[in-house]
Amino acid sequence: MGIAMCWFRKDLRLVDNPAWANACNEGHVIPVFVIEPSIVNVASIRKRELFYSHLLALREQIADLGGDLLIIEGPAQKTLPKLVREYGVESLHFNDDASPSSRARDEQVISLTGLRAIRYWGNLIHVPGAILTKGGSVHKVFTPFYKKWIELEIPSYSKPEEIVFADIGDDPSITFSVNLSSAITPGSLGANQRLDEFLQKIADYKVRRDFPSVDATSHLSSDLHFGTISPRTILEFLDGSLESGEAFIRQLAWRDWYAHLLLASPEIIDSPANPIYKNIKWRNAKDDYAAWKEGQTGYPIVDAGMRELHETGFMHNRVRMIAGSFLVKHLLIDWRLGERHFRHLLLDGDLSQNVGNWQWVAGTGFDAAPYFRIFNPVRQSMKFDKDGEYIRKWVPELSGLKNREIHAPWTVDRISLDRGGVYLGENYPFPLVDHDIARERCLATYKAARDIGC
Ligand SMILES: Cc1cc2nc3c(=O)[nH]c(=O)nc-3n(C[C@H](O)[C@H](O)[C@H](O)COP(=O)(O)OP(=O)(O)OC[C@H]3O[C@@H](n4cnc5c(N)ncnc54)[C@H](O)[C@@H]3O)c2cc1C
Incomplete structure (x- = not known):
């Protein structure tokens, strides 16, 4: 069995994480997270704290399985090729991202490591390209996109068959601690708790979701952003035949649509789509x-x-x-x-x-x-x-x-x-x-x- 590296990014979870599952299934696995100052430093202090606490929660989950999440700091283009050489990594697995700068970085990492890189779309319900117009482009109007999106079969989860961690000797990870100022439970555990709490009140979602003084929405957007829960896991608990379930599922479709659009038209980050x-x-x-x-x-x-x-x-x-x-x-x-x-x-x-x-x-x-x-x-x-x-x-x-x-x-x-x-x-x-x-x-x-x- 060769050595497979799972590069965690905006997918800080082990359940329904295709990059993780496939890396585990392919070889002795090395889980790694690269803290990139150019990304982290532009976030607010509160967002950074939350991110670090999610990261530590993931590290604990991996430790419970007997492994180590390597946490290194620096541009991925510099740090990953070095690790890959040191550990004799043979394949690199990661979940893709629609952001143009992330994609440019990923291309550089792939070329600098010279590795076989396998990319997945673990953070969306339907992968980009699955829903297109007859002309082969992304729908520019939401409703026809949604009509196709809702009819598509949900891809099944990939799960690790067995997890064998590669022996990496001394862990080169950086050390850090976090003072999370809010009472939020981090990581997948917290995300699942938030989902459970929301499911208790979902019946009122459709009629109450527009009123800001009412706590009627899921507050799962930041978990979806950091990937502490996958949208497919959320979807599994929703009943689309009920009005509120359908209203919520529609929001997840908007989320997919905006990611598909950015991937197809990266120029919209700073120029009008119209x-x-x-x-x-x-x-x-x-x-x-x-x-x-x-x-x-x-x-x-x-x-x-x-x-x-x-x-x-x-x-x-x-x-x-x-x-x-x-x-x-x-x-x-x-x-x-x-x-x-x-x-x-x-x-x-x-x-x-x-x-x-x-x-x-x-x-x-x-x-x-x-x-x-x-x-x-x-x-x-x-x-x-x-x-x-x-x-x-x-x-x-x-x-x-x-x-x-x-x-x-x-x-x-x-x-x-x-x-x-x-x-x-x-x-x-x-x-x-x-x-x-x-x-x-x-x-x-x-x-x-x-x-x-x-
Ligand atoms: C100007 C503006 C900026 C926004 N910026 C962001 C952003 O940076 N990140 C972000 O996740 N959402 C953004 N939204 C969408 C939306 O406001 C948040 O997703 C939502 O308020 C999060 O709260 P919730 O998880 O309780 O939502 P819920 O009502 O519980 O919705 C469930 C999930 O559906 C998705 N969703 C809901 N509304 C939208 C929407 N309008 N577009 C796309 N997905 C949606 C989110 O992932 C959300 O977690 C923005 C909306 C506006 C008007």
């Missing part, structure tokens, strides 16, 4: 961008979302749409700046998902919200946070206002503001822009870009 919008004249006002990031726009629902993001690394999906739309359409700030900020802070921040969703919000993406659909943040707030519970949690300086007042404090009379302890311009800002004026400005700007064309 080229008609390549000439949008963004204002990119620095002060407005700073106010948005700090949750000081004067629109309570937007500020609540931005503060939730800053304090927890999470933001509810409905509020991501509202806050994202506000940045792009009300402030006319380039979606790429919003995308970067979200990706830095979100614990689930993921290139394919974040770019896909930001382009959707900006109206520049495939099958995106039409450019003339401009969310009214006050109406959205009144509809999805009617009693202001979410706003009160994240913007406590407004908590003294009545439910009907809290969505637009600048419309409230002076006496009521005083009674609620709100002093506009002092402890809470006036709105950065007027909705109607911003709306007209946005429509004119997008129309001008469309008139210039591609």
Whole structure:
């Protein structure tokens, strides 16, 4: 039996991990993780902590099986070829990734090691290329993609028959410890607990998932990002014949779709998927961008979302749409700046998902919200946070206002503001822009870009 290396990346689990299963089945296995400073250092401290704790959890799982997860630091192009030579590795197994920079790195690693490399798609339900138009391209509209996606048979798991670890002598791993500031249980154990908790409440998912003050969603996005659980494992527990099960499965299809799209069109990471919008004249006002990031726009629902993001690394999906739309359409700030900020802070921040969703919000993406659909943040707030519970949690300086007042404090009379302890311009800002004026400005700007064309 030869030596097979399993290179863990965004797949920090042993169950339903085709790279792991096949490496084990092919030879004496060496599990390895390469910490790449160029990737890790751009993440927020909170995201780094979470990542390190997932990594340690994986290392423990492998130790329980009698092996060692090698954890080395440095660019994979330098570190992996060295390890491969040292240990006489014969094949390299890893799960693929749609990110263009990861793919470029992988090509270099394969060529520098000169190894037989076997790549799998362990982090999606259906592999890219499985769902194509008659012309052989990825669907640019979600619904036809979904209709085919839902009909496809789910590929079965590959499992290790037997696990024999290669003898590597002294473990060259770096040592580190983590102080996880949140109470989250890391690794696959935690991910499965989160899935179990969600399954207790899934019946309400469809009707309650849009309300940010209600804890109705799964919070599995960051586990899916780090791969502590596979989407197929989640799918096994869902009943698509029930409305809520179907609604949830549809979200997993969006996730697959955005990954398929990025793989097919890597240029969308920094150019509009719909080229008609390549000439949008963004204002990119620095002060407005700073106010948005700090949750000081004067629109309570937007500020609540931005503060939730800053304090927890999470933001509810409905509020991501509202806050994202506000940045792009009300402030006319380039979606790429919003995308970067979200990706830095979100614990689930993921290139394919974040770019896909930001382009959707900006109206520049495939099958995106039409450019003339401009969310009214006050109406959205009144509809999805009617009693202001979410706003009160994240913007406590407004908590003294009545439910009907809290969505637009600048419309409230002076006496009521005083009674609620709100002093506009002092402890809470006036709105950065007027909705109607911003709306007209946005429509004119997008129309001008469309008139210039591609
Ligand atoms: C501007 C913006 C940026 C976003 N950036 C990201 C990102 O970087 N990473 C990320 O995983 N999601 C992103 N999303 C999608 C969505 O907001 C999150 O996946 C969701 O809020 C995560 O919470 P949850 O796991 O409780 O979701 P649930 O409602 O429980 O959904 C289950 C799973 O389905 C997937 N999913 C749900 N909604 C979407 C969606 N709109 N697009 C793709 N997949 C989805 C996620 O993997 C999620 O974990 C973004 C949305 C917007 C509007």
